Amino acid sequence: MNLAVAFSNSVLRSPGKQAILWGDSAISHAEVSETAGNLAMALEADFGVQAGDRVGISLKNCPEFVPAVFGILRIGAVVVPINNFLKPDEISFILNDCGIDVLITDTELAANEPALRARRPSLRVLKLEGWPASAAGAIPPATSQATEHDLAVIIYTSGTTGHPKGAMLSHGNLLHNVESCRKVLEATGEDRFVVMLPLFHTYMMTVGLMLPMLTGGSMILVRSIHPVKNLLQEIHTHHGTILPAIPQFYRSLTQATVAPGLPLRICLSGAAPLPRQILEEFEAKFGIPLIEGYGLSEASPVVCKNPLRGTRKPGSVGPPIPDVEVSIQDESGKVLGPGETGELCVRGGNVMQGYWNNPEETAKVMRHGWLLTGDIGHRDEDGYFYITDRKKDMLLVNGINVYPREIEEVLYQFPGVREAAVIGIPDARRGEQPVAFVAPMEGATLDEKSMLLFLRARLADYKVPKRIEALPALPRNTTGKILKAALRDMRRPSTD
Secondary structure, three states: OOHHHHHHHHHHHOOOOEEEEEOOEEEEHHHHHHHHHHHHHHHHHHHOOOOOOEEEEEOOOOOOHHHHHHHHHHHOOEEEEOOOOOOHHHHHHHHHHOOOOEEEEOOOHHHHHHHHHHHOOOOEEEEOOOOOOOOOOOOOOOOOOOOOOOEEEEEEOOOOOOOOOEEEEEHHHHHHHHHHHHHHHOOOOOOEEEEOOOOOOHHHHHHHHHHHHHHOOEEEEOOOOOOHHHHHHHHHHHOOOEEEEOHHHHHHHHHOOOOOOOOOOEEEEOOOOOOHHHHHHHHHHHOOOEEEEEEOHHHOOEEEEOOOOOOOOOOOOEOEOOOEEEEEEOOOOOEOOOOOOEEEEEEEOOOOOEEOOOHHHHHHHEEOOEEEEEEEEEEOOOOOEEEEEEHHHOEEEOOEEEOHHHHHHHHOOOOOEEEEEEEEEEEOOOEEEEEEEEEEOOOOOOOHHHHHHHHHOOOOHHHOOOOEEEOOOOOEOOOOOEOHHHHHHHOOOOOO
């Protein structure tokens, strides 16, 4: 079994069903499959793409993205989604790193072609714009010979330091994660996934694209989420049932003047930690379960999720999804017990094959079959996991571990705080000191002295930030993660 055949089998079960809803257009599963087949033939005949070749996709969210993925997979080639916000130098690194000679894009993004070809002369660009016309005759079902062990997708991590790394995901990795997500979300062919996050991101590749396409469901591709009423109108018009989004978006909804009635049965939060305050305010206003989960590109990406039925614990990312193991381990690889803090480690069929052409970095994150996530946390007696922080973000203040997320959770409770992030700065006497950055809600003014008093009443003295700096907005990447590296770059030097 492989992804192309799995999609083809799904199409055969419901060929006329709506696969993609895009404004006023409705595109069936059969049309997606036919266009994928046409594209596969063009890639083979006109561009010489063969099984195993890496093919880049640099597209904004649009219907063409879906057949581009399955067209590449039909050949047995490898999909490399590329962040369409990247600049030519950043794109060129990816093209050269994994040997991409064919790039699927649109007319606007193809303006980068001269700059890209200057760095990779072998590059050829296929402009896929507008829904392609149907070919004469039906496209036969996919017969790709790829196995579950063959490479299917390379996802480049955001690369907080240095160049990004390409996480190699096999057909089996993605099929495994899709099936686990189907079970935990109780997803069926009747579900309509609201896709507002970028499809080049691993979370949307699996949950927003692969899951509905392999289960016979539908994708509601949102043209624009600004203003928020546009998104809400799409959800109402197309009867969306599952919304995967980021904490920042749910914060915006809780503050917006909108009617609470929505047809959604589940809202999912991922890509960044979900503050307890946002979860409680959202559920109180809309009455829809807001389910926090956890994952990373190297795990295809979903690892944990609070259960749809049964106990959901605010502040927790939940237990592991079906058929995935998670443990907390110390630096030596010893598995720790409930309540003990260490590194989250993952094992299962969803774990990547390694980093493309980078055995040294692969060796750093794999230990005895476990993927070392770099995230610090613990589990409770019920098997629910809690993310305390990133390993690299943990601070040592006078030799004591300080986790920025704990401070951030308290900051979110202060009236008027819209965003919060805590970083560490070097300190000659204490080793490190926490510094907080906050952004206010519209119309709010944040007073540093009042906030520090608020924190001192709720946190041990050594955890209280040295100072709190207010910004109009915190820097974020395209998937909503706060860029702490950017905050470190702008911090004021310590004067102590």
